[in-house]
Amino acid sequence: MDFGLSEEQLLLQQTIDRFLEAECPSTRLHEIFDGDEAVDGSLWRGMIELGLGGLTIPEPYGGAGLGLIDLALASETLGRRAAPGPFLGHALAGVAIALGGNEEQRERWLPSLATGRCLATVALAEAGGRWDPARWQARVQGGRVTGGKAWVPCAHAADLLVVGVEGGGLALVERTAAGVEIAAVDGVDRTRRLDDVTLENAPCDVLERSRDVGGRVRDAGLCLVAADAFGGATRCIEMAVDHANTREQFGVTIGHFQAIKHRLATMSVEVEPSRALFWYAAHAWDAVPEDRQRAASLAKAHITDRFMQTARDAVEIHGGMGFTWEGDMQIWLKRAMFDRMFLGSPAAHRERVARVSGW
Amino acid sequence: MDFGLSEEQLLLQQTIDRFLEAECPSTRLHEIFDGDEAVDGSLWRGMIELGLGGLTIPEPYGGAGLGLIDLALASETLGRRAAPGPFLGHALAGVAIALGGNEEQRERWLPSLATGRCLATVALAEAGGRWDPARWQARVQGGRVTGGKAWVPCAHAADLLVVGVEGGGLALVERTAAGVEIAAVDGVDRTRRLDDVTLENAPCDVLERSRDVGGRVRDAGLCLVAADAFGGATRCIEMAVDHANTREQFGVTIGHFQAIKHRLATMSVEVEPSRALFWYAAHAWDAVPEDRQRAASLAKAHITDRFMQTARDAVEIHGGMGFTWEGDMQIWLKRAMFDRMFLGSPAAHRERVARVSGW
């Protein structure tokens, strides 16, 4: 019985947090948010140097061989700092290849994912809300894939796409291959840019080593998004508390008002217990397979809902400036909007919880 | 354009309120609540003397010939004071006979309903949540009715039952007739006692003058319950405000705490606008037939939900004493539980709103 973080895990989070505090302060974050580039090269290189390219990639392939829980803890810290960039897609691509790739595929791709020489992403969803692997329609025939994929993180900048295909499988497609077309989406969260991808007889390489690989990668994604949302929500509370302890109205800091104090307490009570929920979801992915699906969907639905509400509350506590483009709050609010909808809505995941619980 | 109360309507409410303040103060209310009798004779006679037996009964039959809006205003005031007794069933029976009775039926019953010589009630629901006239199953054959009716207010004490029958019609059954059996229900709200009624070939007299008489009477009931709930909710807020202005904690009255103040403000903002909703529902029953169903179900669903939440909030603001049997709050909380479920749950009425709105 040890449901807590190890020294190494705490150090990992601290290292990422300090890196981002130094390299991506508010000013830099706004520049990237307002800029044209999906990936800020120097920031991403910094993350790669921290080892974020290969946390879960097995050691023989140059990764750290850690569990999804560790990846989720990294995701939490990135969410906390609203870190811009391609982490989510790249990390999930690594999970997918490690899980589903044969020896050749793993050897070919994993080392360069770990070093960041290759930037990868996952193309799971299809238009019309088809986030569920059972509903994917992209079709593989004779080593070529055809179909449309939607909401692909940083596809434009990626070298490799891990594409969800009919039957819930995954296939590797190189971005520069013939038949791959990419169109940028005007996304709400400019820290994690999205693209639409059209595949027309594009050469592909199917991942076949493991059963239900699409479903497992999707569940890993749910854990990472939940972790990101938890990090974002806790940071919103911190920022709102800071504001409440600084901003004066009627001659006192507004934290003196019980309405503000209770609202912050309520935000905290809504969010803090769910730390254990995303821990458990990631831990279940690693070690409690029979509860993987329920825990992943529960964490994603619950925590992204909390993040959305917390971000809204934090905007309101910040008053007018919380509502401006130049303020920081808008970035977290938009991260919340992304986390809430990416990989499927809370309502869809609650229905999945009901289904897998046998209700 | 005159969406407000007339002098006469205000006077009616004032008269009832003063009568109840004098004749049914907290001590008396508790006695009746704790007592065995479904109907307190002297209190009911007092109400009859105020004209509450025949507000909507046409003048030729000894009533005041007023509209459902007036009956609803009376219901609001009775709800405000948590008035115990058979008003609800009796009033709806009067509405039913005036609406659906032929000349003979009206002449026979309405005058004695108005004078209170005859106590009547309505037996609409059947077991298993069959509040909807379309789902009634009691069957009339050869002037006799057979079936089970549930949740009948004060049937035990009544002389006449207006019974909902298959097809959504209504039929008159005398309580002392052969084949009528009545069993008391251990109801949560002891100000409005309920009975189960079993009819076995009981002689009956069908009301046939008007189309959809069961549906219209049910909608009238929804308006009266909504009005009762509005009255109860506003009184809960008054009591909670009084308490907040009296009770001291940490050396000040608790109304000084912003948490209490905002909670009371929120309760008031939730409740006060819905006054216009029950007015409109009753007015629509009287004068806007095309919006009758939607308005009645909307008012019932919305206001009884507000009452339930307001009563809970008021209990909490009252602290421990709000939670005791000897306190007043429990009586309003239980009235809220009655209003919320009697004639169908808020969820059922919201679905009806969706249906009649053509969604």
Add this chain to the structure above:
Amino acid sequence: MDLGFSEEHEAFREEVRRFLADGWPLKGEEANLKRRAQAALFRKRAIERGYLARAIPKAYGGSERPSDPLRATIIASEFARVHAPRDPGAPISQLIATLASHGTEQQKKKFLPPTITGEMVWCQGYSEPGAGSDLASLRTKAELVGDEWVINGQKIWTTAAGVAHMIYLLCRTDPDAPKHKGMSYLLVDLNQPGIEVRPLKEMNGDAHFNEVFFDDARTPADYIVGRPGEGWIVSRSTLAHERNAVGASVAVRVQFERLVELARTSERNGRPAIEDPIIRDRLAELDGYVTSHEYSGYRQLTMDVRGEKRGAIGMMNKLVSTEIGHRVAKLAFDLAGEAGLRAPLGDRKPKGDPDWMTQYMMSLGLSIAGGTSDIQRNIIGERGLGLPRDFVAQKGAR
């Protein structure tokens, strides 16, 4: 109870309709005028007929009609129906009311007529950075130097500052007076070197607001409304003129109907969202609030017609609209589903369709703008329900 209008009022409605049928939009040559000039021309004609500027004396360009909330309601709804220009809305309506009650003869003569027709556009300089809901703590200063006020400081959340000619502002003219008593209400020409306007972009990409910087900006000594130090009282009297319960609650109904339409046209689990039991339930729940607010508007209109005080309900409208706005926005966001991942901002916004993403974000702004919801709750608790004042507020008012 009667939700219809009397014959007299229906006849009035007919008269208004005929006027509008001829009068708006402008025809022939006049249709080539600039937008603001067209509106001004139309308003002049409407004032002649007694449809606009009804509370303003004829001497100052108004139509000087007896108060009639029903006629006002009819005018508002008929003008809205054909999108005809109406009386300038907030914040200009506040200036008009202030000038009408507290302006000098000269100020009224000079400013009211062009303001009423919309030829002269104003913005409001109340909020400052560091003074949101707490106007008494304003820091922008004005000093009388010779025959001019010299103004220094900064205003924020100023709408329309980019297109306005003039700004009316609250500023501190007596630094030694207690908070509420040292402020004055000044009228200032925006077009001068001492004033800089900077747009403030909102989270949805729009820029309705501005910051306005005053660096030795100037205005004549007699461009003060009320006496020095009376600014607080003068500005407060303004706000009472904003009421239009029916208009606001009708707007909420329209918003709700658009939401129902969105539910019809969105999909959930491969079927129209409006068939989803959860959506139906949430819509009907929302309809309870919307319909309450709607008829609450008619109730308040009736109170106005009867000359009764509105009491607590009158203090609730803003909070009720805000709360409904939140609920509408949340449901719309849920209905939008994955479309919520997109955010076409600025020029890229689709024309025509209601912009639910902006709506969702704006619903946050609603509780902030012009006094947060928390302050509304204080007002309702204290003035509406008779609860005691906060210690904090007492401290602030010292």
Add this chain to the structure above:
Amino acid sequence: MDLGFSEEHEAFREEVRRFLADGWPLKGEEANLKRRAQAALFRKRAIERGYLARAIPKAYGGSERPSDPLRATIIASEFARVHAPRDPGAPISQLIATLASHGTEQQKKKFLPPTITGEMVWCQGYSEPGAGSDLASLRTKAELVGDEWVINGQKIWTTAAGVAHMIYLLCRTDPDAPKHKGMSYLLVDLNQPGIEVRPLKEMNGDAHFNEVFFDDARTPADYIVGRPGEGWIVSRSTLAHERNAVGASVAVRVQFERLVELARTSERNGRPAIEDPIIRDRLAELDGYVTSHEYSGYRQLTMDVRGEKRGAIGMMNKLVSTEIGHRVAKLAFDLAGEAGLRAPLGDRKPKGDPDWMTQYMMSLGLSIAGGTSDIQRNIIGERGLGLPRDFVAQKGAR
């Protein structure tokens, strides 16, 4: 991360199970003893084995074991599984902790052993009418007359006063001292002419609580814990011993599973309620809270094991449980549907089935009992998040 137990701990669990298999329920002759005597006998044996009274020195009847949150958790769950008597719960646990930390040698010797086994039953005299969450304003007085304290006043919300032998109470012994400083902590025999106990019926018809009236009640001078005037500190030290995060969150899980069962067996629109999309959605939403709280319990257990401070999360458990209780109760009430119109109280309650109606009403009591939710929010805001204290609270603390 590891949610299992080590081999050492699993061995311990086996040992506990074997003890329970033999030891509870009592067999033979012993099974004919009265309920309380059976429990006392069993507890004595469990203490000998080191399973109960682990924090209490052997000299005072305890088993004096080193703190081991995992063993404690295993004991709690295994004992709960077979419904065996455990250490006396609140409010007696609070007295035990207080005596252990602040009692005199004589008090510990006299009171701890029978209290630990449950032979001596106590109730708690803290709350008073007019002093709910604000214990510092208590008015019950005790005066030292000769070698006895003479007590006058009234306590309320006293659980188990009908069956208890003794009451421990906070009362004012120095009327001139500042609020918190004039109070003392006394131990008083309930069975005396100066004390009257009146049951207080709750809205659900139960009577868990009592009023206790003191009219020249007496207790020996040395039945005071701590020195005169130290009552406030002594009583506060008590509350820190209540922690058992896992137990509480497991209880919430059990309650949730019963709710799911209710949803399976209730009908909605003629189908099992659990098939209704709205019910499924609400259940899954609730499951999010329940599962968070459940694993939050394991997280806190781990912190305890590691000897880390729990921080803000430790302050939240009560409020989280209360909120979940509210949600469970509301959903149960909705599932009960028209059955909510019935209210079998007291004797008429159905045996066995969870009584959702009582649950619904009790969920209200939850936020009131032992410090309202508002006070919990103050604590979280101030001690957890570092926000400033209220002016009101500052005023009260003067």
